[in-house]
Amino acid sequence: MIKKRWGLALVTAVVAGLALSGCSPSASEPKGPVTLNYWDFLDPSQANPRSKALKENIAKFEAANPDIKINLSVVSLGDMLNRLPQAAAAGQAPDVFKMFTPVVPQMASAGVYSPLPDAASKVTDWLRPTDTLAGPDGKPVAVPYEYRTCALYYNEKILNQIGATVPTTYDQVVEVAKKAAAAGYTGFGTGFSDTDNSAIISTFFNCFMSQVDQEIWNKDGQADFATAKGNEFGDFLAKLRDAKALGSNVVSDTYGTVADGMASGTVAMAVLGTERAVSFGSQNKDLKWTALPKASTGDTTGTTIGWTLGIGNGSKNTEAAWKFIEYMTGPEAGALMATGGEVPTRAATYQQPFFSTPEAKTVNDIAAYVKTNSEPRTYSNTWTALATGLSQAGQKLTLNGSSGNDFIRSAQDAANKK
């Protein structure tokens, strides 16, 4: 009996010892070869420049770190938003994943992230502040991988055809869009479909709220933008609708279909992310981009958005994961991704030889534009509900003829709906 008790005590001690040792992050880091599970929306097997750059960056990282292998899973943003909270709850979150800036706090609230290691604080040359990429406890959970903000894209040929100059205020945008629509084009391209997580309308809204200096959430995390400043956005959309300047299928249009319309020359103007500048340049020589039109505040400063990298909750490879993130956001990888048209996030990257070449002009221009014409925003954990609310409010604006005020109120209510 005594022997049995001693045996039980010994087993308990061993199990407790093992469990305690497992609680220590450094002790849990596996020695030897490590495979990092990495989720990205880009498919490296595709032939486009961004995918090629990603593939090459991963290969270079693996060559420089023979003990670390990258197991890439291609997951779209929509799927990531669904699957990450489930995976984290099941203890199966990827070691590293890419995430769109506005959704970082929401994913952090869902327990998807592991706080970044102390080594992350040693990187200080980010072009824009990173303190908004934090979890509910204020600890940093992600670092910027790629920057973008909003810009006004226009088709120079269409504007010349209708005898219009590039608009510099939103009222002028309505006027020019009306003329373009009368000439048979879509005057201003936007979309109210939420099949792509309402990407186009939520991105535009995000930038517009910065322009009019309107916070989206109050200190309690409640959406609180149905103000005179907020209404300016709804009024702009209502004016475009009344001028018949929106596309006939604006209700079902997405970021992709509007971009396709710009590229094919059927849309006169659109507010889209700066990441489109490079691809538009090669798709249609008539497409140009410029700063956002002035809002009533006279401001053209939008919101800094883009993609981030973070470490999944429960990752047993946090050191290796950070090593990978540091590489992917570092100068060498940054220069390579810039060849694919993406804007790197660290100042050190711009010292690379590529950025002194003529090929880098567009990326350099965009980087300078992002730096001078955008500010980071602090997000709440209701971004997806807000984005859907904006789409649905846009559908009502188009189909029910609701007012600009109704648009803003409806979107705010949707974001706050329990």
Added chain:
Amino acid sequence: MVWLYVLPVSAVFLFVFVGPLIYTAWTALHETSYYQIGKFSGLNSFVRLFSDSDLPSRIWTTLVFSLGALVIALPAGLLSAIVLNNLHRFKRSVRSLFLLPWLMSQATAGTIWLWFLNPNYGPASAITKSLGFGPTDVFSTPTSALVAVTLMTAWWSYPQAMLLFLGALQTIPEELRESLKMDGGGIRHQFVNITLPYLRNTIVSVVVVLLMLYVQMVTIILVTTRGGPIGSTETLSMRVYNQMFDKFDLSGASATAILLFAVNIVLTLVAIRFRRKESL
């Protein structure tokens, strides 16, 4: 010893049906934060569900979508099964052709239709434009969007009905048809007096199978409209998805899922009732 035979199926039934059902009900009775279940909240989720002014329209959409798809897929399945059953040449090729929609995943089918009906570059638009009509803009208005997803779903699912009908048609004794012919009966008499009576129980089975499929259908709607515009294609199952993955409201989604289950049971019982009457 009889219980030994019953045990495996009972275990599977408990594991894949009763367990998840109880867990769903349990979740609906608790507060949730993402996938974490919090404290007991009683019937709060159900109170929220039934006080939602959108709920009646979502139930209506579910019924219109499910019954609409059924009304199209059932005769289409029966007709194609009769055609196949009477074919003597190219039977395999035609059968493969008829089965084609069902061989695709719902996501693929939805994406293909999305491309086909795209108002800017879709082939359907090219056809309607060349005929002097405007572009096909089916997903931009509530009614046309609901009609479109209903038709797509019927198109995707009718081969399932066809296969079941084909199996049943092949059990009809040839002598019956020959006797009818000798008595001067035509194709219509054959269909009404032989085919339909023989297929009645199969029809009920097909109705049950398809109704359950439609009531729970998510993917085609998700790919094409995600429930829009203005919620016009948001069936109850799509609502469960949106609550879960858009609002991360696990408790609310569970309550809706219980309601969906109840709707499914009612529809299925109504369908089965016809079969039972016939059996008696």
